[in-house]
Amino acid sequence: MSQSTAPTGSDVLPALLTEYADIERALADPAIHTDQAKARRLGRRYAELGAVVEAARALEAAKGDLSAARELAEDPSFAAEAGQLEAQVGELETRLVTLLLPTDPNDVKDVILEVKAGEGGEESALFAGDLLRMYLRYAERHGWRAEVLEATESDLGGYKDVAVAIKARSHDSEGIWARLKYEGGVHRVQRVPVTESQGRIHTSAAGVLVLPEAEDVDVTIDQNDLRIDVYRSSGPGGQSVNTTDSAVRITHLPSGIVVSCQNEKSQLQNREQAMRILRARLLAAAQEQADTAANDARRSQIRTVDRSERVRTYNFAENRISDHRVGYKAYNLDQVLDGDLDAVIDALRAADTAALLSGGIP
DSSP states (O other): OOOOOOOOOTTTHHHHHHHHHHHHHHTTTTTGGGGGHHHHHHHHHHHHHHHHHHHHHHHHHHHHHHHHHHTTTTTTHHHHHHHHHHHHHHHHHHHHHHHSSSOOOTTOOOEEEEEEEEETTHHHHHHHHHHHHHHHHHHHHHOEEEEEEEEETTTSSOEEEEEEEOOOOOOOOOOSSSHHGGGOOOEEEEETTTTSSSOOEEEEEEEEEEEOOTTTTOOOOOOGGGEEEEEBBBBBGGOOOSOOOOOOEEEEETEEEEEEEOOOSSSSHHHHHHHHHHHEEEHHHHEEEEEEEOHHHHHHOSSSSOTTSEEEEEEETTEEEEEETTTTSSSSSSHHHOOOHHHHHHHHHHHHHHHHHHHOOO
16 A cells, blocks of 8 residues: 555645636636736746646546556556556655645746846956856746846946846746746856966856846835936946936835936836836845745845855866755856756755755745
8 A cells, every 4th residue: 555644735725726727717718818917927827726736637547546456456467557556646646745835926927137246356247247148048948038127337348237137938837936036146256367367266256136027016116205317328437328318217215225227228218127127126125024034045135245155156167066055066067157057956946845845944
């Protein structure tokens, strides 16, 4: 007999199956699609619940097959089948339990990802550019759309800071936040900088901040709480690139958050981009206050770009990438920088799931 005693979420599962059926009926109604935002939210939730429904149905079918095989267990062929089905039932129970673990409500969201140069001067800015390209290529591999919202370039072609919005192209059961939320923190690089004439290896750092992109329904902003300043945009080294006051700086007075955008040619476009970033930062701040018990390895984001507060190291001499949170190490840095990030992110997600299954705080 199967020895698995893992709970299958009997108290939660019926409600989820009912919710899935209700959403399925709602999405079949053409009227729901007149509200694109609502249809998108329902579509994402439907896809998310689909994995639970599939696992539940597979488990029910396997249990039925196991019951039938046990009734015929006197036949050696059915006895062998019963043993295989017991193992299958155990695997399906474990999968369903994993799917029913508490989920991050932001997992289905798109993200705004910011990279900021830190210690290391021009080399840090060049490394920030490497990280940006890595994330853009990773997005391309997954079929996501990436849009640079704001960027301040350095004199050698790196980035002092850059913000990019990354969006899914369809209602995937797994949103972008579910994978990229683990990227927040200080990323350290060890290599010979292009500015180094003696061939010595230097260590510098760049910070990555990942925010779930907020929709209008997530964050309410009182326009009276905003101070909006306009000014002329400038390029690397402070050179003027625009003769009109198209750049926008928005200050959210209650929180003190300041967002500037100058990439677009029109003041209106820059204001819209700045508001997107502001909404995401306000949502992240509100959730951080509401979730103070969360584990630092998962929840904390970059505070200071200090080389000692690293989450990951990129060692060019050894072609090695090391994630210090889970002890991950691989010697394929060139591939990772080309967007092959899945292995390291999967290791972080597996540690997260293991902590939840053991009753720890992820």
